[in-house]
Amino acid sequence: IGGGGGGGADGPGGLVVIGYPESGIQLFRDYYSVSDGSEEILVPDGLRDGAMPGQVGNDMENVTGTAPAAGGPNQDAFNSLFQDEYGSSPGVFTSQSYDSVALQLLANAAAGENSGTAIRDQMRRIANPEGMTVTPNNLVEGVEAAANGDDVNYQGASSATNFDQNGDPASAAYAIWEFNADEGAAETQEVQSFEGENPEGSGPSADSGPGGSDREISVGILLPETGDLASVGAPMIQAAQLPAMQVNDANPAGLSVNAQVEDTQTSPSAGTAAAESLISAGVPSVCGSASSGVNVPVSQQVFIPNEVVGCSPSSTALSVTNLDDNDYIFRTAPSDRLQGRVMAQVMAERLEVSSVSTLYVNNDYGQQLSNRFASVFEDTFDGEVYRQTAFNIGESSYSSVVETALSAPDS
Amino acid sequence: MSVRDDLAARIPGGDTGLILSILLIVYAAYVLVGVGLGYSLRGQFNTIAVLTFYIAVFAMLALALNLHWGYTGLFNIGIVGFMAIGIYVMAFVSKPLYQPGGAAQVGGLGLPIIVGMIAGTVAAALVGLVVALPALRLRADYLAIVTIAMSEIVRFSFLSGEFEQFELFGTRVGFGGGSGLILNYTDPLTAFFEVFGLGGAYLGLVDAFGALVPNNPKPVVDSLVYGLLLLLFVAAYYWLLKRTGESPFGRVLKAIREDEDVANSLGKDTNRFKTKAFMLGCGLMGLAGVLWFMRSGAVTPNTFRPRITFFVWIALIIGGAGSNTGSVLGGAVFAALLYQGPRYLKNLIDAALPNASAPSGFGPAIAPLVSNVDPTPLLLYTIDSIRQLQLVFMGLVLIWLMHNRPEGMLGHRKETAAGIPLTASQARDKTAETDGGTTGGEADE
Amino acid sequence: MSDVPSSTGSEIDTDEPDGAAGVPDADDAESGSLDLGAGGPDVGEPYPLEVENLRKSFGGITAVDDASFSVERGSLTGLIGPNGAGKSTTFNLITGMLQPDAGSVTFDGEEITGETPHAIANRGLVRTFQIARELQEMTVLENMMLAPKFQRGEALWRSVTPGFRDDVIEQESELLERVWAVLEFFEIDHIAEEYAGNLSGGQRKLLELARALLTDPDMLLLDEPFAGVNPSLERRLLDHIHELREQGYTFLLVEHDMDLIMENCERVIVLHQGQVLTEGSPDEIQANEEVIEAYLGGNV
């Protein structure tokens, strides 16, 4: 196990960096300017951005990533859809965003009305097995079937999208990926699947869907266009708009979709205000919001009391699982409980590192994932976590945090 | 030169009339926009409730700031820090005890909500005291920098892992660090009605409302009622601050704003007056923070960035520093036009031009204009980016105001700092008859 | 503090051009008396103000150097000296605006060295500034209403709590009448509703003096109150200062106008280079070689 350059010989052998590109670019730049890159670095989904090496100005060869695999059965179908529409390759959480909206459209078609409660009851029915398999490729047919009251089983781009008791994905696959600087891409090396106790999903669900034709489905998209997550949010919004476009182009069963986009500005208060305006517009279900820091207040203050379904494509924090939500809150991204475990395993077994420090963005996501990683890494894999260091978004230099993370453990 | 030659004089009903008529116009405009957007009745009610909420919180904050700046000349740009303290302390006190398994990572002290609100207000006032003790000796612009730095220190403290969780009285409490706090106490509104034993009556009202909004009327009624409650708070703030200003106490504050040495040499303990006024204002800001966020389900430290402080300043300046009426008006106008307005404007435009898809960036937006003089993409991009441009617009409004109406919408109205009207005619009359002492007493009612 | 509004007897010479200071009618002194409603100052020590070995230096300059003097109750005492002798600095030291390096100040038998300016003012020792400092964005009336000490409504709770506020308002009305009386006396009642910032240099001086009187002081320290005041008004003011003095108020007056000092003061203290050069009656001072050398004739 090699020691860090700047951190001296006693530094950790590996680093876990949890964050977003917004500050990740700066952080990695500062890392490469104090270290010779001898640490093994593991990053989660938040930093899966093929542009990172280009932005950092380094190949980032010592970086390995994990991410909820956009490893659903129909990933490729989604990729080409996205590529065709926007002429660029999809980014992180785009497939989850697509799935989130697709599921809501299906549930809405099956429910036959723009009612949050009815949609909630349909969510598992159209997502979990039994019935016609619907994929991004045949979404239009799927919507038609749902509107006819048929059973459908959506198989998404990001996963099989089966919901468990909590409204979380019942199973999850994680990709282990590395940067390819030349291609400007993050390439999946391997996919690991985790199946929960009920991979087929579980939880309350309606037995049948009334369906209905010739109506307008309304759906809200509440994602960050500005603020810290702007760069992640923009492609997510694009992806979220795809299902609506598909349906509007084909008008199955006379259905059309009115998709309203609101910006959370990555801020809880702006997010809440935006959600309120979706409620005013009578939206029964919303794809959003992106980060847990926004998702939790928006769900608590707006979605749950107003009986509106919220299905976040990217809020992975543990707290969302445990919300007292009357079953209105779903998500298509798996909980970080799983990812923390995967990361610990990758660190210990694949990268063969036994001493680690973590550097995490100071919010729900970073804090909980870092904690989860640390506890699994120490308890299950006998590793040692020197320290967990938080960093704040928007600093102009992370050299000192990087120094701290690379330094020897407190004695 | 008349001090009170202003807008209110031209509107029947004076100040109240002015405020009411402006509110009326604002609400009417929103209802119209709602009609344009095809909102259901529920949507309309919801819009009104949300609008009322923001009008109320900005009015409260502007009023509190007016005490600092308008009356005492204390340039406080750390408002958001006091709000953060208010809501965080309130959450700390009122959150239920920690229970493993819930969404909340930490618990609170489990005390009643009202205790939490008082604690939040008091805590903000006390932090005000801590800032005041050293900082009030500084020049206005230094005080500004100190207060904004303080608000950032507060934010960093709530962000920090050190206070994330700790043990107190054997239970796990804390401020949640970067993940913030989940506000898992009973809904304050419910709690409020239950305190007065009105829980049942309130549910009756909700049911009655079901006639208008059949499906799940509770959240709509909740927000409407909460909005109204906040307006009551605004009225209370107004009343309190008006009395504060129109009194010998307020007079000393005004004197401090003008020249502290003079007030001092006339035997006024200026530091005490300043500290009191500062603490009162900070407490009111803390309470406004509580009222703003207490029903928001969760709070995170990064909500409390300086931007909100500047919003409050814009609100105050729109209305006119020095005037309580102006502060309320400024809060209302800011909330309706600058804060919430652009969102509705964009939705309206979107509704009018449904299928226009905007380019994804400035590059693709401007290229057609340059290459073949096609401004449409740029226009679409502009509309699509209205949320960013909203802040540009706020900036321009601020500049315009400072250029053209630095004294605010209402014109120059430094309200007289005395419990009785200080006019020549009145006093002149009184020199004739000795007993005129009670005539001027009702100035503030 | 008296509850009875004072009788107001100052009359404006209506023949005067507007805004121009009136010519004092010397014989009107009695009827034009100004009662501050305070029933006159307390009578206590014969020397209300005693300054002992006061010293203050700024860097290398010793502005006040071991100065000791006392002021007799009910007197109008002049403090003179060349420019830079340390007169204003002495005022600042006495009133707590500056802390002395050494020495003590005693007022009414109690040591007040190092007390805060407001505490000293509240003891009844009030000053005016050499360069008038009015509260610009407040009207003249507000400026005046500010002055009276210990107003009930200065307690925040009393000002806002229903019930108690009536008290406050009652007192305000009483004060207002006193204020009008004083304003009329100083002939600035016609600008009562004007912002103080819009006054002319001389009007500001008047306002400042009027305001100081309203604090109901036992002793007033006046730093060149007449600089820039029209001579007619100056005479009128002096008459009333004399009158107040007879009621028992004590004045310490810094002034450069020797004629004025000689005609009006019963005692004169001469400061020179921070030290008390001499003190005595005007005649003694005028005859004193040292004074002539240092101040009246010689070079600075």
Add this chain to the structure above:
Amino acid sequence: MGISETYTRGRELAVTRPGSVLLGLVGVVLLFDLLVSLVTGTQSLSGVGSLVWDGLMRGLVIGLAGIGLSMTYSILNFANFAHGDYITAGAFSGWATTYLIAGLGRADVGALLLVGASGSVFGGTLGIGVTGTPVAVVAGIVVAGISTVLLALLIDRTVFKPIRDEDGITLLITSVGVAFALRYLMQFVFSSSVRGTTAQPPSLSLYLVDGAVRINAHDIALVVVAGSLMLGVHLLLQLTKLGKAMRAMADNEDLAQITGIPTERVVRAVWVVGGGLTGVAGYIFILWKGTLGFNDGWLLLLLIFAAVILGGIGSIYGAIVGGLAIGLTASLSVIWIPSSFSRAAAFFVMIVLLLVKPEGLFSGRSTA
């Protein structure tokens, strides 16, 4: 008398001394703590060395940007909250130039002019850096300076000049408006994403006992540019009447007018000098840290204020020393306190120093 003397002395001790005494004490404790952790090995010497270097670099940026703020603060008598966004504006204009020159023919001109908005082109791919594309960097610096001067003059002409006679707070509030408008206009044009702007610069390692401090070419560029500009300003103010006129205006503008100082010309000169420095500071700030976002200047602004106030408003040396103090505090604080408090520590130092020495370290001397 005895009482009074004790009182006076006690008061003096309580007012003037304890601040400094306490500060000194705290310093000693911190230093001791550092020594202990160095000896026990919890801190490595090279690690501390790296922190010091990082702090110095930050400090130079803050100091350089602070000079402009300090100058306008003292003569126009207001705290310019738009200053941070002038920094950003300078950075964007300069970097657009650098991208254009470095990438001409290799990428779409639009993408280059928008400084690679939303990942369309990477500075790293273009090999940008002082060693890789020196011409592009120099051109960028020049353009950054010039365009910020123009921007500052334009805003002064349209926004500040009409309200020149108002008090400082009015201008301050107005500048907040300018800041908002400018910042979000830049976001509108250049998008809100952060981009990496440079290729990894060559670096050398200074070996300390237990490791190395790495210093790269951009650090050195920063030192050279900042150092020479600071020297330049010093000479400018010493050798021309501008410095004196600035001080007179800072003191009493009406009187300065009466004395025949062409106040408007001086104001313009100050914007030119201050704006130029600010723009260049923005450029090299980005060169040094390697990323560019629309918020960068604003996030730096509070630290700059802290530095300027610390150093004493109006003094260029004050700005420089204050900048270094703030930069070092922000970097080195992680040795003792959690890193999330590093900014807080910088503010805290400012507040404490304000209390001990309200006029700042170099108060009242704007050019010397």
Add this chain to the structure above:
Amino acid sequence: MSADADSDIATETVDSDDADAAGVSQETVPDREPDALLEVRDLDAGYGDLQILTDVDLDVADGEYVTIVGPNGAGKSTVMKSVFGLTNLMGGTVLFDGGDITGLRPEDIIHEGIGYVPQNDNVFASLTVRENLEMGAYILDEVPQDALDAVFDRFPILEERESQKAGTMSGGQQQMLAMGRALMLDPSLLLLDEPSAGLAPDLVDDMFDRIDAINDDGTAVLMVEQNAKEALRRCDRGYVLANGKNRYMDDGDTLLNDEQVRQDFLGG
């Protein structure tokens, strides 16, 4: 010195709201003098919207010594400021040396050869005494050493306190400094607003002597004084201003001896 200053002045009454304004000597509008240095005609000026001066006329001939007296708030300082372009001019003209300087910026007016010592705030408080004096010669390329020496001769205390911050000087010392600063450029017209205010008696005399001397050297002086008797005694011509209007104009001694003027404005 214009010996004929009073010879060709026609007297006429100016309308006034006061019944007894028709005093012995009356407000006059002099004919335009061929050698007039400063001519103020029909000046209306004020602050913001507030008009203070109404139809003020005023002349200073080359080398003449003119004093303005009047009650507090009459607008005396406003006249001075208006000449120097520091008020809101609402009407009328200001001619200097035949050229129109109405509304010029102060920095241009100083180039014309007018020096001005304002009533308040007349030193740079944070600059040293020497720097203050140097600022007086700002528009020159070099600080004229002889002018500096002359000022130091006149006010030795300034040389002694050369490096003291002006703001820490006593009130009287500041007044001297302000005078000194204005003299640095050797102006052809000097505007002095209450130069003797706050000065010790010997310095008052000294100050008036200096002003006489300056005037004797050919510099015209326009002075506002509350020390009216002394000022009128020494000047060539005096104006009495009240309520923002011309009230009386005559040569100094005449005004001084006029019963009405003494009664109303000079304190008997």
